[in-house]
Amino acid sequence: MYKWIYKQGVKRRNPLLPTAENFLQGTDKWSRAELEAYQLEKLKVLVSWAYKHSEHYRRKLDGANMHPTQLQTLADLQRIPPITKKTLIEENEAVHATANFKRLIYSETSGSTGSPLTFYRNLEWDARHRAAIHRGYSWYDIQPWHRNGYFWGYNLDVKKHWKLKMMDKLVNRFRIFSYETDEINAFIKKLKKADYLEGYSSMIYHIAQKIEREDLPIRANLKMIKGTSEKIFDSYQPTVEKVFGRKIISEYGATETGIIAFECPDGNMHMTMENVIVEVIDGEIYVTNLFSKSFPIIRYALGDYVELDTETKCSCGREHTIVKSVIGRIGKEILGEQETYPSFIFYYIFKNIVMDGGEAISYQVLQHKKGHLEFLLEPHLSDDTRRRLETEIVKYFSTDMTYEISEGATFYRDGGKLKDFVSFIETV
Incomplete structure (x- = not known):
């Protein structure tokens, strides 16, 4: 039933998703050379599109004496000046492409690091973002309609709260609403049939701590536990693994960049090179989303310090660049x-x-x-x-x-x- 509901939902929300998923499954074991050649091909398309349809990027490229036809290698990307969140907010209208799209999807950042950013995603951009997540799930033998527990916030507004519960029901998801013992016991009962957990890593850890401390009986056979939006401390892992049977794995990305990397079962975070180009300059990450035609994201300063590893050959066989670590946020000194x-x-x-x-x-x-x-x-x-x-x-x-x-x-x-x-x- 849930598989059918999911597929009907995809048809309504974004029918391009299955094609995107099939493509990323097919490129999962591409060589580094194949991945980089594909990146260059898509980069040329994106920059030409941005120059033609985005007032901001047309001014930016003209100011840098950089015409899209001069983009012949991935290194040439560095000739385009970077962009910041502040600019995306202040020049929001000028950044947005003026072309006609069949449909656009409204997006908004959380604003946890400052002012929220609002923009519109074209369908292919949205499909590639979701397909990257689903490919990561597939590494753990998980489908998006499988039963899952959610460690996230909820809205206290009564109407929105019930709407959220209804949505959770439709997507085969259950979430925990507090740290109270009765609530945790109810959550534990639902774990028996769950395939995976995801959400704030600190919440996952604190629930695991409480289960261990109070010696609550638990029976789970989870395939994956995914932490998002927060730092995953090494100190979390022993308790989480002892209680839930698996460690927390990482998914790295942002609303405006899409999924940048996903951790494989062998413990390495592989970059989604088919969707993004990542540069690291003085430790700071700059991201180009290759499918962001409605709101071009080109050399975007995401605000994180990261370390990349282009030399290690992961035992899983993937040759995608490895994000070795996300060191921390670039913020107040x-x-x-x-x-x-x-x-x-x-x-x-x-x-x-x-x-x-x-x-x-x-x-x-x-x-x-x-x-x-x-x-x-x-x-x-x-x-x-x-x-x-x-x-x-x-x-x-x-x-x-x-x-x-x-x-x-x-x-x-x-x-x-x-x-x-x-x-x-x-x-x-």
Whole structure:
């Protein structure tokens, strides 16, 4: 029944999805050379389209003395100036293509890192985005209509709340609404027939913690647990794997870029090279979505620090570039008494502890005033681990920063999502 409902829904929402899914299944084991040749082919089409139909990009390319016919290699993409979220918001109308599309799909970012961005996706863009997710599911023998549990928010408005529950019913999904024991027990009962879980990684972890702590009986045979929209701390994995039988895998992307990478069963995040081109400059990621004709996304500064791996040959056989790690958000800088520091320093502080044989730590750092940091740690540390942490803090900040460490802490949520660094200092 759910398969039939799903296929009827696809016909109504976006009939291009099956074609996109078939294509990505066929390119799953393409060579790197084939993938890059395809990227160049689609890039030429996109840039020519943007030059013809987007006022913003026409001005941008003319200003850079770059005509689409000069785009002959992937490296030539670097001749086009990057674009930021601020520009996409301020020049929204000029970025949108003036061409006639059969139908467009309204999209909106969460606005968790600032002002929300609204735009319209053409059907092929939307189909490729969803097909990338579904290809990742297929690596775990999952179909989109399979039974799944959802760790996400819900709307308190009564009408919208019931509408959401009805939608969940149609798509064979159930979600958890609170951390209350009765609610968790009801959720556990539904897990017996579930194929996968997905949602905020912190919610998945905290539910697993409560199940373990209260020794609640659980029976599940999950094929996949997927974390989205939040950092997945290494410290989450032992508890989640013990309770649910699987670790949390990563899906990396954004509303405006589409799915950038999906983690395979062998533990590597493979880039969706058929849909996007990714550049990393000074650690910062820039994304080009090859099917974003209605609202061209070309060399978009997404706002993340990442590490790529183009050398490793994954044992799964895929040759798509590997996203080795998403280090953190590019946002407000850390302000010392004399110097400023990038926020990805915290990633290395805690990574160094693990690399030195220490324990993985769930953390959040807050800054309320210049020259002082508050380290919120979820676990209680051993004396040795605390000494290691203090040594790492001093190594990176020396005497330019004072700090306090709170163990067994509750994290601050900014806009509903968990961030590893939050600054409350207003800067001009």
